[in-house]
Amino acid sequence: MTAGTHARRPGSALRHVVLPALAIAAACAAMLMLARQADDTTLDYAVGIVPALVPWAAACLSIGVAVWGLGGRDASSAGGSLLLGGLLLATAWSVVMLPFDALRLVGLVPLPLSEWGAATRLVLLVAGAAALVPSLQARWTGQGRCPVCQRVLPGRLDKLPRWPVGLAVAAALVYPALRLVWALGGTFGTAGEPLHMDAAVAWGTVFAGASLVAFATVLLIGRGPLWIRALLGLGGTAAGFMLAITGGLGAVKAASTLANEGLDSVTGDLMTWTFVVVYGSWFVAGVGIAVGGWRFLAHRRDGCAGCGPLMRMP
Numbered sequence: 001m002t003a004g005t006h007a008r009r010p011g012s013a014l015r016h017v018v019l020p021a022l023a024i025a026a027a028c029a030a031m032l033m034l035a036r037q038a039d040d041t042t043l044d045y046a047v048g049i050v051p052a053l054v055p056w057a058a059a060c061l062s063i064g065v066a067v068w069g070l071g072g073r074d075a076s077s078a079g080g081s082l083l084l085g086g087l088l089l090a091t092a093w094s095v096v097m098l099p100f101d102a103l104r105l106v107g108l109v110p111l112p113l114s115e116w117g118a119a120t121r122l123v124l125l126v127a128g129a130a131a132l133v134p135s136l137q138a139r140w141t142g143q144g145r146c147p148v149c150q151r152v153l154p155g156r157l158d159k160l161p162r163w164p165v166g167l168a169v170a171a172a173l174v175y176p177a178l179r180l181v182w183a184l185g186g187t188f189g190t191a192g193e194p195l196h197m198d199a200a201v202a203w204g205t206v207f208a209g210a211s212l213v214a215f216a217t218v219l220l221i222g223r224g225p226l227w228i229r230a231l232l233g234l235g236g237t238a239a240g241f242m243l244a245i246t247g248g249l250g251a252v253k254a255a256s257t258l259a260n261e262g263l264d265s266v267t268g269d270l271m272t273w274t275f276v277v278v279y280g281s282w283f284v285a286g287v288g289i290a291v292g293g294w295r296f297l298a299h300r301r302d303g304c305a306g307c308g309p310l311m312r313m314p
Contacts, residue, residue, distance in 0.1 A: 016069070016070070016134065017070070019066075019130045019131075019133055019134045020066035020067070020069050020070045020130070020131065020134060021066075022126070022127075022130040023062050023063070023065070023066040023126075023127050023128075023130035023131035024062070024063050024066050024067070024127075026062070026123050026124075026126045026127035026130060027059040027060070027062040027063045027066075027124075027127040027131075028059075028063075029123050029127075030055065030058075030059045030062075030120060030123045030124045030127055031056070031059050033116070033119065033120045033123065034052075034055055034056060034059070034120060037116055038052050038055070038120075041114055041117065042114055042116055042117035042120065043055070043097075043117065044096070044097050044117075045097060045100065045111075045114065045117075047097075047250070047253065048253055049096065049249040049250060049252075049253050050093065050094065050096060050097065050249075054090055054093045054094050055090075055094040055120065055124055057086075057090045058087065058090035058091045058093070058094040058124050058127070058128060059124060059127060061083065061086050061087040061090055061091075061128075061131075062087060062091070062124075062127040062128050062130075062131040063131075064083055064087075065083050065084060065087050065131040065132065065135055066130070066131045068080060068083055068135070069131070069134050069135050069138065080135065080139075084132065084135055084136070087128055087131060087132060088128070088132065090128075091124060091125065091127075091128030091129075092241060092242060092245045093245060093249070094121065094124050095121040095122075095124055095125045095128075095242075096242065096245050096246045096249060097117070097121060097246075098118070098121050098122070098125070098242075099242070099243075099246065101113060101114070101117070101118040101121065103208075105118075107200065107201065107204075108201055108204045108205055108208065109201075110197070110198065110201055140152055146301075146304060146307045148304050148305050148307070149301060149304045149307060151301055151304070151307060154298065154301065154307055157294065157298075158294075158298035159298075160291050160294060160295050160298075161291075162220070162222070162292075162295065164287060164288040164291040164292070165216065165219050165220040165222075165288050165289070165291060165292035165295065166220055166288070167284055167285075167288045168216045168219075168220075168240075168284065168285045168286075168287070168288020168289050168291075168292060169213060169216045169217055169220055169288075171281040171282075171284035171285040171288065172209070172212045172213045172216050172281070172285040172289075173213055174277065174278065174281035175205075175209040175212075175278055175281060175282070176205075176206050176207075176208075176209030176210045176212075176213060178274070178277075178278065179202070179205045179206045179209055180206050182194070182195045182197070182202065183197075183202035183203055183205075183206055189270055189271055189273075189274035189277075190269055190270055190271065190274075191266045191269050191270065191271065193269070195269055212285065212289075215232075215236065215289070216285065216288065216289055216292065218232065219232070219236050219289060219292030219293060219295070219296050220292060222292075222295060222296055222299060224296070226300050229296055229297055229299070229300040230297065230300065232293065232296055233293050233294065233295075233296040233297025233298075233300070234293070234297060235293065236289050236290070236292055236293025236294075236296060237290050237293035237294050237297065238293070239286075239289060239290075239293070240285075240286045240287065240288070240289030240290030240291070240292070240293055241286065241290045242286070243282050243283075243285060243286030243289060243290075244282075244283050244285075244286030244287045244290060245286070246279075246282060246286070247279045247280065247281070247282025247283030247284070247285070247286050248279075248283045248286075249279075250275065250278075250279030250282070251275075251276055251279035251280045251282075251283055253279075254267075254272060254273075254275035254276045254279055255276050257272050257275075258272045258273055258276055
């Protein structure tokens with residue numbers, strides 16, 4: 001037996017010790033922050049889509065997954081899969097307001113930023129990511145590899161269809177179209193009066209929504225060099241998942257209000273049904289962008305002599 005037989009691969013120490021330790025430390029910090037202040041404004045700006053139990057669950061699951069990994073347990077087992085799935089869902093639900101934190105920070109949403117809430121969400125995101133990464137790496141290590149490119153062999157998830165991405169492009173058009181109408185002084189979807197907004201806010205949101213349409217279109221086309229596929233593929237999968245969570249929770253909340261108060265109900269300066277339409281479109285767009293991001297990443301192997309034929313198989 002050579003001296004290097006049991007030598008760890010580069011980065012294995014980071015995966016096995018440093019990241020789990022970071023996850024535990026960040027999760028404990030998040031618990032302290034939640035214990036100090038976890039009111040409605042901190043959790044979700046009083047929107048009502050993030051129950052107080054969810055971020056606590058995310059922090060606890062981050063610790064559980066980190067300890068599971070440190071103990072050397074199989075991340076692909078039923079228990080490991082359940083922990084990973086629960087952590088992913090709880091973390092995404094807990095940090096669902098991060099995009100709105102960013103919009104408030106840059107002024108595209110002219111409302112005050114909850115600094116404490118944003119900080120808590122960022123710490124929970126760090127805890128969840130630091131716990132998930134080594135466990136997911138451990139799962140990938142045990143999977144079969146292509147003899148040509150050494151990537152994990154394609155599975156069913158890598159052969160997702162293209163049509164959800166087309167739906168995402170159409171759904172993503174809803175928000176910038178409405179914002180354009182309001183920026184031009186239209187009253188469609190409002191309580192009857194034009195919305196009074198600064199020009200930067202009015203047109204900034206139009207361009208932000210148009211950027212999402214452009215991004216979804218890039219994923220629909222599905223072409224690009226390998227580094228672009230890796231960057232936009234991973235980014236699109238994560239962003240789409242977050243957008244789908246945000247849209248789904250928002251749509252359920254708005255639909256509940258609409259059912260209780262009727263089609264003529266008003267929320268702020270807008271008709272309540274407008275929120276159902278917008279959040280519903282975000283949900284559809286998010287699912288499609290997540291699918292498009294994963295497809296964009298998976299199809300980087302189309303040119304591989306080993307993976308390419310497998311990608312084309314039903």
